[in-house]
Amino acid sequence: MSIVIDIAAQFTGxxxxxxxxxxxxxxxxxxxxxxxxxxxxxxxxxxxxxxAAQEKQLTLFKNSLxxxxxxxxxxxxxxxxxxxxxxxxxTDSQLIPAYEQLLTTTRSLAASQNLTNVAxxxxxxxxxxxxxxxxxxxxxxxxxxxxxxxxxLGISKATLASGxxxxxxxxxxxxxxxxxxxxxxxxxxxxxRVKVAADTAKESIGAGLVEALMQITKSxxxxxxxxxIINFGNSAAETLGNIGKIISDNIxxxxxxxxxxxxxxxxxxxxxxxxxxEKVIKTVTMLRNAALATAAAxxxxxxxxxxxxxxxxxxxxxxxxxxxxxxxxxxxxxxxxNLANLFGASKALGVGGDQGGAAKYAEGAAARAAKxxxxxxxxxxxATKAQTKSIxxxxxxxxxxxxxxxxxxxxxxxxxxxxxxxxxxRLQLKLALIQGNATEAERxxxxxxxxxxxxTNLALAIANLPPALNPFRDYPQEVQNAIDEINGIQTALDxxxxxxxxxxxxxxYTSTNLANPIGSPVGGGIGATGGITELLGAGGDQGAAARAxEQARNQMTNLEQSLGRGGDQGGAARTNVTVNVAGNVxxxxxxxxxxxxxxVDSSASGSFSSIGRVRDYN
Amino acid sequence: xxxEVKGLIELKKALKDYAPNLATQLxxxxxxxxxxVVKKAQSYAPVTSPLSNWSYRxxxxxxxxxxRKFPLxxxxxxxxxxxxxGTPRRANxxxxxxxxxxxxxxxxxxxxxxxxxxxxxxxxxxxxxGDPNDxxxxxxxxxxxxxxxxxxxxxxxxxxxxxxxxxxxxxxxxLIFRAWAEDGGKANAAALTAIYNVNEQFKRKQxxxxxxx
Numbered sequence: 001m002s003i004v005i006d007i008a009a010q011f012t013g014x015x016x017x018x019x020x021x022x023x024x025x026x027x028x029x030x031x032x033x034x035x036x037x038x039x040x041x042x043x044x045x046x047x048x049x050x051x052a053a054q055e056k057q058l059t060l061f062k063n064s065l066x067x068x069x070x071x072x073x074x075x076x077x078x079x080x081x082x083x084x085x086x087x088x089x090x091t092d093s094q095l096i097p098a099y100e101q102l103l104t105t106t107r108s109l110a111a112s113q114n115l116t117n118v119a120x121x122x123x124x125x126x127x128x129x130x131x132x133x134x135x136x137x138x139x140x141x142x143x144x145x146x147x148x149x150x151x152x153l154g155i156s157k158a159t160l161a162s163g164x165x166x167x168x169x170x171x172x173x174x175x176x177x178x179x180x181x182x183x184x185x186x187x188x189x190x191x192x193r194v195k196v197a198a199d200t201a202k203e204s205i206g207a208g209l210v211e212a213l214m215q216i217t218k219s220x221x222x223x224x225x226x227x228x229i230i231n232f233g234n235s236a237a238e239t240l241g242n243i244g245k246i247i248s249d250n251i252x253x254x255x256x257x258x259x260x261x262x263x264x265x266x267x268x269x270x271x272x273x274x275x276x277x278e279k280v281i282k283t284v285t286m287l288r289n290a291a292l293a294t295a296a297a298x299x300x301x302x303x304x305x306x307x308x309x310x311x312x313x314x315x316x317x318x319x320x321x322x323x324x325x326x327x328x329x330x331x332x333x334x335x336x337x338n339l340a341n342l343f344g345a346s347k348a349l350g351v352g353g354d355q356g357g358a359a360k361y362a363e364g365a366a367a368r369a370a371k372x373x374x375x376x377x378x379x380x381x382x383a384t385k386a387q388t389k390s391i392x393x394x395x396x397x398x399x400x401x402x403x404x405x406x407x408x409x410x411x412x413x414x415x416x417x418x419x420x421x422x423x424x425x426r427l428q429l430k431l432a433l434i435q436g437n438a439t440e441a442e443r444x445x446x447x448x449x450x451x452x453x454x455x456t457n458l459a460l461a462i463a464n465l466p467p468a469l470n471p472f473r474d475y476p477q478e479v480q481n482a483i484d485e486i487n488g489i490q491t492a493l494d495x496x497x498x499x500x501x502x503x504x505x506x507x508x509y510t511s512t513n514l515a516n517p518i519g520s521p522v523g524g525g526i527g528a529t530g531g532i533t534e535l536l537g538a539g540g541d542q543g544a545a546a547r548a549x550e551q552a553r554n555q556m557t558n559l560e561q562s563l564g565r566g567g568d569q570g571g572a573a574r575t576n577v578t579v580n581v582a583g584n585v586x587x588x589x590x591x592x593x594x595x596x597x598x599x600v601d602s603s604a605s606g607s608f609s610s611i612g613r614v615r616d617y618n
Numbered sequence: 619x620x621x622e623v624k625g626l627i628e629l630k631k632a633l634k635d636y637a638p639n640l641a642t643q644l645x646x647x648x649x650x651x652x653x654x655v656v657k658k659a660q661s662y663a664p665v666t667s668p669l670s671n672w673s674y675r676x677x678x679x680x681x682x683x684x685x686r687k688f689p690l691x692x693x694x695x696x697x698x699x700x701x702x703x704g705t706p707r708r709a710n711x712x713x714x715x716x717x718x719x720x721x722x723x724x725x726x727x728x729x730x731x732x733x734x735x736x737x738x739x740x741x742x743x744x745x746x747x748g749d750p751n752d753x754x755x756x757x758x759x760x761x762x763x764x765x766x767x768x769x770x771x772x773x774x775x776x777x778x779x780x781x782x783x784x785x786x787x788x789x790x791x792x793l794i795f796r797a798w799a800e801d802g803g804k805a806n807a808a809a810l811t812a813i814y815n816v817n818e819q820f821k822r823k824q825x826x827x828x829x830x831x
Contacts, residue, residue, distance in 0.1 A: 002721050002722065002723050002728065003721065003722040003731050003732060003791065003794065004716060004719050004720070004721045005720040005721075005795065006714070006716040006718075007621070007718040007805075007806055007810075008626055008716075008717050008718040008810065009621070009622055009623070010622065010706075010714070010715050010717055011715075012709050012714075
């Protein structure tokens with residue numbers, strides 16, 4: 001014990017105790033239910049184990065017979081042993097090894113069967129196992145009489161010492177004959193016989209369970225079954241959660257089932273189980289329908305897609321269950337008949353007096369179960385109503401919530417606009433889909449389909465119309481006319497862009513009066529001679545100057561003559577100057593500049609001009 | 619009585635999950651608050667055994683019947699066993715679960731702590747004749763063995779009954795109860811203040827938001 005000073009503590013006590021009490025209570029109930037489950041499971045397990053053990057024993061037995069060359073006698077031997085087993089209440093685990101040993105020793109079917117009977121008598125009389133008795137007989141058959149002597153049957157030493165097996169057997173038979181029958185006729189013997197019958201039934205049930213497992217899982221062999229069981233284990237954890245919910249939702253039915261199973265297993269496991277099985281099947285069927293439908297509905301509410309998947313899985317499971325339950329029903333019917341026969345036989349044997357009570361109790365349990373089932377159905381109906389109300393409430397909430405759904409708002413806004421019927425239908429359908437209104441969506445889909453069909457017919461009608469007249473039949477001529485017009489306009493424009501002007505300029509003056517040559521700027525050249533005269537100085541070589549002037553005059557004359565104007569010596573000669581204006585003559589100044597430049601160019605190219613160029617240098 | 623702090627366990631869980639820094643802070647503050655008492659209690663543990671024949675030595679720890687023998691005094695073990703803890707203990711019979719506590723774990727420490735608390739003069743003496751399974755009487759050959767053992771331990775101190783679940787003689791002791799009594803409730807107040815402060819900080823949502831960002 002530690003010594004402690006508490007500083008800060010939390011009170012968790014009473015609540016914890018209450019929880020513990022609840023937990024204990026629940027645990028008690030769980031254990032009770034679990035025990036019921038354990039009863040069923042344990043029975044199924046023991047049945048399968050019994051079947052497995054018997055299967056193993058039979059296989060070994062067959063192998064032994066094959067080894068000694070008696071394979072052909074397997075079925076006969078088994079039939080013989082089976083009859084012995086039921087007649088005397090001796091189990092296979094005793095009979096088969098004994099018979100096997102005797103057959104191996106004697107290598108005779110008749111002898112081995114006879115000795116088996118003797119061995120059973122010995123065993124019944126001396127209270128030993130059939131195996132021990134058969135062992136002793138086998139040894140005696142081979143000459144070793146010690147074991148037979150040790151059995152204490154009162155066989156004389158002389159007989160034993162002689163080793164004569166026939167004599168020994170005779171003495172043994174004299175002593176033990178009828179012991180097995182007498183023993184089987186006692187109460188204990190009868191119980192043993194019933195037990196053997198029950199064990200046989202158990203083995204058969206075990207075989208049936210294994211077969212059922214194989215069939216349900218569609219396994220062709222045990223290996224496949226193993227694999228499927230392992231796979232089932234992996235998925236079971238997930239499934240168990242859902243099963244837990246189903247159980248909690250259907251606890252009343254489960255309780256009825258549990259009561260039924262208690263009744264079945266508390267009295268006589270096999271008999272009552274078979275009686276109750278029919279009721280169990282009915283209960284399971286109800287449970288199955290109610291629970292699975294509820295689970296599917298809930299899953300649909302939570303997640304439609306998962307609900308659909310779950311429902312599909314459930315239908316598969318239900319199919320499987322129905323298959324199994326139907327198969328079980330048939331088996332149960334037969335089992336019930338056999339049970340009635342069994343009880344008849346038991347009564348004849350003077351045992352099984354309690355079976356009637358068991359049946360009565362089981363019937364009472366079945367009645368209670370039926371009542372509980374009725375209550376459960378009422379509860380289920382109530383739950384369904386509550387669920388419906390819940391769905392309606394949810395729909396209302398959803399509707400209210402839809403007011404804030406942006407998509408819906410947009411659609412509603414779009415519907416306020418002017419739309420054609422088709423567009424309106426589409427929008428309304430989209431709205432119905434968003435709202436999850438299946439009825440409305442279906443109706444609108446149909447309407448939309450009709451509308452689309454109508455549209456399709458219209459297109460068909462249009463396609464079937466005769467060819468329309470060509471509205472552009474005269475198009476080429478019109479186009480040509482237009483082109484001509486455009487060309488005309490272009491021509492006019494070209495004319496506007498590049499006007500060709502002819503300007504007549506009175507610029508050149510040719511005169512014989514050298515003393516006053518200057519009449520205009522263009523006559524500067526001529527006048528220049530006077531200037532030159534002045535430059536040369538009047539006091540210079542007058543004769544040379546005069547000659548130069550004369551020469552110049554002559555040249556000018558020649559020039560004018562070459563220009564064809566020689567005849568017009570008396571007045572001002574006219575020179576035609578052609579000015580091409582490339583669209584940049586806008587003002588008078590432009591025109592003057594152009595003319596001047598033209599004259600300059602003309603002068604520069606050697607043509608005659610009368611620009612006063614000398615003056616320009618000044 | 620200890621202070622009952624409602625939701626303390628939940629607070630510790632919440633701190634651990636959502637505000638580990640605050641949890642660390644609380645641990646640190648509790649260490650500061652309770653560490654002093656623990657140190658003082660450890661200092662009260664005698665270095666050597668109060669009785670020469672009670673000192674630790676190597677021996678078989680089980681008797682002929684396979685039962686545990688009376689533990690020998692081991693100073694290191696006693697000191698090591700005096701601790702404070704914030705790990706909730708199992709609820710007591712009244713439903714209280716100690717969350718923060720100072721504990722004297724070792725058997726020899728518990729003996730030294732509480733010897734003479736119930737019977738100041740030792741248990742009633744019956745000697746070898748009595749039922750060996752009766753642990754409420756002295757089976758020693760010495761009728762005064764219990765008294766002498768208790769006297770050698772020194773005085774026992776009354777702890778502060780205001781701040782513990784225990785009261786009366788159940789708060790008496792020589793190690794942790796003595797240290798607790800001498801502390802005068804300061805450690806208790808500091809511990810509760812630390813819890814209060816951390817709780818207030820945690821309640822201030824900004825810290826919570828900061829951590830969860």
